[in-house]
Amino acid sequence: MPEGVNVTYEDTIELIGYGIDETELVCQWVVQGGTCDDRVKVRDLKVHLENQHGIISNSERYPCLWLECEFGRNRMMRKYALERHLREQHTPLRWICPTCEVTFSRKSSLMDHRQRCPGQG
16 A cells, blocks of 8 residues: 555445446346346346346335245345345355455445454454
């Protein structure tokens, strides 16, 4: 790091979030006997689900039709819960503590961890 540059914990978390959002994945939503296979950035997954797979209503419940998802296929979820399920279960992306390198599937869990991280003191 160049001298005089002070990168905070919060700055590092923002960079991790940017990296996660910009990551591209192949949609494995099952459609007509195959998979969608569209390349989608994680930040665009919500719009992709709406436009390509009809996940549009906040009041309806949907199964997860991601390839080989036994958990989600047997459970009906509201739109927001399905989107969270996809991000947490079907993307390899994790929030990494910049201090101790423990990983989390949610940013909020990382922020909670910060309060008790052994490397913070």
